[in-house]
Amino acid sequence: MARLTMREAISQALWEEMERDPDVFILGEEVGVWGGTYAVTKGFYDHFGAERVRDTPISEAAIVGAAIGAALTGLRPVAELMTINFAFVAMDHIVNEAAKLHYMFGGQMVLPLVIRTTSGGGRQLAATHSQTPDAIFAHFPGLKVVAPGTPADAKGLLKASIRSNDPVLFIEHATLYQTRGEVPEGDYIVPIGKSAIQRAGRDVTIITYSKMLEISMKAADQLAREGIETEIVDLRTLRPLDMEPVFDSIKKTNRAVIVEEGWKSYGVGAEVSARIYEQIFDYIDAPIRRVAQKEVPLPYNRTLEQMALPQVEDVIAAVKEVM
Amino acid sequence: MLSKETKLDMYWTMLLSRRLDERAWVLHRQGRIAFHISGIGQEAAQVGAVFALRRGYDWFLPYYRDIALMLALGYTPRDFALSMMGKSEDITSAGRQMPSHWSLRSANVPSQSATVATQTSHAAGIGLAIKLRGEDKVVLTCIGEGSTSQGEWYEGVNWAAIHRLPVIFLVQNNQYAISERVERQMAVPGPAAKACGLGLDGREVDGTDIFQVYEVIAEVAEKARRGEGPSLIEAKLYRITPHSSDDDDRTYRSREEVEAHKKRDPLLIAQAILEKEGVLTPKKLEELEAKAKRIVDEAVAYAEQAPYPVVDDNVTRVFAGEVSHA
Ligand SMILES: Cc1ncc(C[n+]2csc(CCOP(=O)(O)OP(=O)(O)O)c2C)c(N)n1
Ligand SMILES: [Mg+2]
Numbered sequence: 305m306a307r308l309t310m311r312e313a314i315s316q317a318l319w320e321e322m323e324r325d326p327d328v329f330i331l332g333e334e335v336g337v338w339g340g341t342y343a344v345t346k347g348f349y350d351h352f353g354a355e356r357v358r359d360t361p362i363s364e365a366a367i368v369g370a371a372i373g374a375a376l377t378g379l380r381p382v383a384e385l386m387t388i389n390f391a392f393v394a395m396d397h398i399v400n401e402a403a404k405l406h407y408m409f410g411g412q413m414v415l416p417l418v419i420r421t422t423s424g425g426g427r428q429l430a431a432t433h434s435q436t437p438d439a440i441f442a443h444f445p446g447l448k449v450v451a452p453g454t455p456a457d458a459k460g461l462l463k464a465s466i467r468s469n470d471p472v473l474f475i476e477h478a479t480l481y482q483t484r485g486e487v488p489e490g491d492y493i494v495p496i497g498k499s500a501i502q503r504a505g506r507d508v509t510i511i512t513y514s515k516m517l518e519i520s521m522k523a524a525d526q527l528a529r530e531g532i533e534t535e536i537v538d539l540r541t542l543r544p545l546d547m548e549p550v551f552d553s554i555k556k557t558n559r560a561v562i563v564e565e566g567w568k569s570y571g572v573g574a575e576v577s578a579r580i581y582e583q584i585f586d587y588i589d590a591p592i593r594r595v596a597q598k599e600v601p602l603p604y605n606r607t608l609e610q611m612a613l614p615q616v617e618d619v620i621a622a623v624k625e626v627m
Numbered sequence: 628m629l630s631k632e633t634k635l636d637m638y639w640t641m642l643l644s645r646r647l648d649e650r651a652w653v654l655h656r657q658g659r660i661a662f663h664i665s666g667i668g669q670e671a672a673q674v675g676a677v678f679a680l681r682r683g684y685d686w687f688l689p690y691y692r693d694i695a696l697m698l699a700l701g702y703t704p705r706d707f708a709l710s711m712m713g714k715s716e717d718i719t720s721a722g723r724q725m726p727s728h729w730s731l732r733s734a735n736v737p738s739q740s741a742t743v744a745t746q747t748s749h750a751a752g753i754g755l756a757i758k759l760r761g762e763d764k765v766v767l768t769c770i771g772e773g774s775t776s777q778g779e780w781y782e783g784v785n786w787a788a789i790h791r792l793p794v795i796f797l798v799q800n801n802q803y804a805i806s807e808r809v810e811r812q813m814a815v816p817g818p819a820a821k822a823c824g825l826g827l828d829g830r831e832v833d834g835t836d837i838f839q840v841y842e843v844i845a846e847v848a849e850k851a852r853r854g855e856g857p858s859l860i861e862a863k864l865y866r867i868t869p870h871s872s873d874d875d876d877r878t879y880r881s882r883e884e885v886e887a888h889k890k891r892d893p894l895l896i897a898q899a900i901l902e903k904e905g906v907l908t909p910k911k912l913e914e915l916e917a918k919a920k921r922i923v924d925e926a927v928a929y930a931e932q933a934p935y936p937v938v939d940d941n942v943t944r945v946f947a948g949e950v951s952h953a
């Protein structure tokens with residue numbers, strides 16, 4: 305296995321899928337000559353050519369709309385949106401068209417479309433440029449929402465997304481591109497809709513995903529030094545949501561903390577905790593705690609921004625509260 | 628006719644903007660600010676436009692490169708330095724808004740999103756309100772040529788055209804949208820050509836000549852005030868710097884190309900015109916340079932010692948009823 309950065313892992317998955325299947329093509333702002341906003345498609349333009357690595361005008365609605373059109377003909381477009389904040393400009397296509405077309409057409413056409421984008425704060429880009437609105441997209445039946453937290457999962461899940469016959473929103477985190485990890489070589493696939501245990505422990509279950517996996521892992525290390533063993537479940541996919549590993553873990557620990565970067569109200573933690581209470585209420589020995597972003601538009605100033613984002617200490621405090 | 632004093636004032640605003648902008652690049656290289664996006668090469672279009680309008684009366688919806696436009700409206704180098712460093716005295720937002728996402732209450736400049744082109748429909752709405760209120764104000768809104776690809780842009784301009792709203796759409800065509808040249812963004816020669824399909828007056832102007840920009844904007848502003856509707860002005864110019872402090876433009880354009888355009892530097896063009904007219908002497912220029920340096924030095928020094936915002940209840944107040952607007 306090679307140790308790759310998240311960027312390299314995503315890039316490798318894309319490259320291999322482009323090589324494997326001539327129907328796969330990339331479109332988006334600055335994906336070609338420039339190599340992508342986060343340099344994921346560097347070198348693709350020279351290798352695969354302008355037709356399959358298409359630079360587009362600054363028009364997110366048309367990027368997603370055109371990707372839908374191309375997918376309807378059987379091609380497998382991978383559309384890149386510079387950040388998830390600009391996905392709002394294309395919202396109608398994502399949630400009203402992509403998420404519904406297959407169902408409303410009685411299953412007579414499929415939509416093998418991937419929208420890659422970047423979510424998350426922490427880079428001092430302020431309120432309209434730093435959001436983590438992942439949960440909003442997971443609200444819509446018909447749209448798969450994938451958000452990996454490790455390089456291996458990023459590679460395996462992106463390959464699965466490209467091969468999926470359903471539209472997938474593939475969310476990368478803006479501050480994880482340099483994160484390194486072991487990545488299996490070759491045709492490595494991680495199925496969409498499967499949560500995974502990233503750390504075993506007996507005392508408290510932490511449920512998280514994406515960047516907050518890293519924060520939770522750090523918290524877990526510190527807690528372990530104090531004798532508290534946390535088990536970490538990485539959701540990896542927000543829709544379809546796989547709760548089985550969460551339930552299995554809580555049946556052991558009887559305690560749960562949910563850590564997400566987005567706002568708490570109506571968020572991932574709200575959904576996950578509701579399912580726990582609905583389905584395994586008897587196993588819960590303490591009220592579930594949620595760690596999430598403060599309910600403000602993310603400010604620019606570094607101190608204010610960090611104040612609003614969930615920190616390792618917040619996770620530690622929440623775990624101690626449920627103990 | 629512009630007076631000597633006004634011409635000199637226009638030049639001074641461009642010069643101050645240039646020196647402030649250059650300092651921001653230095654601060655970024657030194658790691659003292661997180662990010663910079665520059666207006667170098669675009670000052671003539673921005674300052675020329677503001678001087679043709681009524682400051683403190685008309686409305687302005689700028690875009691991120693409009694540093695010179697903002698200085699012309701009364702925003703100061705100190706204000707900019709405080710914003711870049713995210714200090715609590717930042718007059719736009721006390722460290723909440725990203726730098727270069729301008730706002731200035733005293734000059735009718737509302738804050739805006741990082742999402743390009745959204746200001747276009749806001750401008751149409753302000754134009755509509757001006758009409759409803761029976762005022763003779765105009766709205767100037769700026770944008771890059773690449774961002775005129777957004778549906779939002781067409782929609783906003785279409786509105787203004789239908790309702791003959793007093794809006795000036797100033798497109799600063801600097802020939803690039805990040806690395807994409809204008810030919811790869813649109814099939815028409817430039818944004819001015821789009822006006823015809825939307826039903827409003829569209830014109831090109833040499834955006835490196837501050838006095839030509841002034842003339843054109845003054846003319847279309849009078850038209851707008853008379854109720855004769857909106858105009859689309861394409862200022863042709865060149866982005867002399869990389870897209871932002873995150874960009875390396877050597878990967879997509881030659882140094883020769885950039886050097887050739889530096890010969891059409893709007894600051895040098897204005898200087899040559901004013902020297903020829905005898906408005907600007909070498910001695911005066913030296914004085915202005917020294918003054919600009921002093922102001923920029925002071926702005927940066929002040930901002931560096933100014934306090935950062937503290938985390939208190941104010942930070943989480945988001946609804947109007949929770950915030951004092953005193
Ligand atoms: C909706 C949206 N999509 C993408 C971006 C990212 N972005 C910021 S500036 C820019 C290029 C804009 O080019 P242009 O309009 O020509 O303005 P210039 O920067 O050249 O002045 C892009 C793509 C954005 N801010 N908003
Ligand atoms: Mg441009």
